[in-house]
Amino acid sequence: MTQPADLPAESSLDIAKLFEEHRRDLQRYAQQHLRDADLAEDAVQETFVAALRHPNFAGRSEVRTWLVAILKHKIVDIVRRRARIESVETSVPGAEEHEDLSELLFNPAGRWIEPPSDWGMPEQALQSKQLWAVFEECRRRMPQQQALVFSMREVMEMSTGEICEVLEITASNCHTTLYRARLRLQDCMNRNGFGGIRK
Amino acid sequence: MFSCREASQRMSRALDEPLTLIERVSLRAHLMMCDGCRNFSRRLTVLRTLARRSSETHPDGRQ
Numbered sequence: 429m430t431q432p433a434d435l436p437a438e439s440s441l442d443i444a445k446l447f448e449e450h451r452r453d454l455q456r457y458a459q460q461h462l463r464d465a466d467l468a469e470d471a472v473q474e475t476f477v478a479a480l481r482h483p484n485f486a487g488r489s490e491v492r493t494w495l496v497a498i499l500k501h502k503i504v505d506i507v508r509r510r511a512r513i514e515s516v517e518t519s520v521p522g523a524e525e526h527e528d529l530s531e532l533l534f535n536p537a538g539r540w541i542e543p544p545s546d547w548g549m550p551e552q553a554l555q556s557k558q559l560w561a562v563f564e565e566c567r568r569r570m571p572q573q574q575a576l577v578f579s580m581r582e583v584m585e586m587s588t589g590e591i592c593e594v595l596e597i598t599a600s601n602c603h604t605t606l607y608r609a610r611l612r613l614q615d616c617m618n619r620n621g622f623g624g625i626r627k
Numbered sequence: 628m629f630s631c632r633e634a635s636q637r638m639s640r641a642l643d644e645p646l647t648l649i650e651r652v653s654l655r656a657h658l659m660m661c662d663g664c665r666n667f668s669r670r671l672t673v674l675r676t677l678a679r680r681s682s683e684t685h686p687d688g689r690q
Binding site for chain 2: 457460496530534537538539540543544545546547548549554559560563564578579581582583584585587588602603606607610611613614617618
């Protein structure tokens with residue numbers, strides 16, 4: 429194990445300050461994925477430990493990007509550990525059906541019951557607090573597994589291959605989960621006035 | 628001719644892995660005829676943009 433002991437004393441103060449600056453951001457990021465404050469704190473702490481072991485990290489220009497990259501690995505580790513436990517505990521029969529909205533959105537012939545409208549998305553809509561609030565709320569309402577797979581794919585930008593490996597699921601399961609997640613998320617945002625948010 | 632439901636599944640999968648030529652062509656043909664699916668396809672892009680930005684920007688707009 430590499431010790432951070434060779435760092436000069438004054439730079440450890442800088443490091444403490446640096447960590448403090450990023451702690452809340454990282455905590456928030458981890459919490460989005462893990463949905464558990466304690467686990468998120470563990471992930472952030474492990475990230476700082478890993479960062480400290482790296483001898484020349486203070487010189488890095490993109491400290492935040494680098495810390496987030498480490499944090500992603502830590503989150504994946506935690507998810508992997510948790511997935512093993514949960515796959516045993518939460519295999520409730522029938523629970524899957526409630527997670528699939530497509531029965532409600534398509535008629536038996538497979539046509540949209542209510543065809544999606546055009547949202548459009550001007551750049552200034554992305555500055556809207558309300559838009560982000562709706563997006564975050566809709567993510568919170570997603571079933572846990574869908575939310576997790578969605579954020580691994582779209583936020584952490586992992587490939588479906590990597591996701592399958594971490595969660596020990598099949599590729600087709602992964603695509604189905606992502607599909608359900610996206611279907612649900614766009615439906616939720618639509619119901620919560622996404623169109624009205626555009627200004 | 629495949630359904631909107633199948634088209635939507637395929638559009639989602641296209642975000643995660645390359646489609647085969649036949650899959651792409653038949654999807655494009657469906658999209659040419661179907662406004663709802665075209666809009667769904669745009670919505671998927673919006674979701675991706677939001678998700679990617681969410682790790683950089685806070686929900687309250689603060690960087």
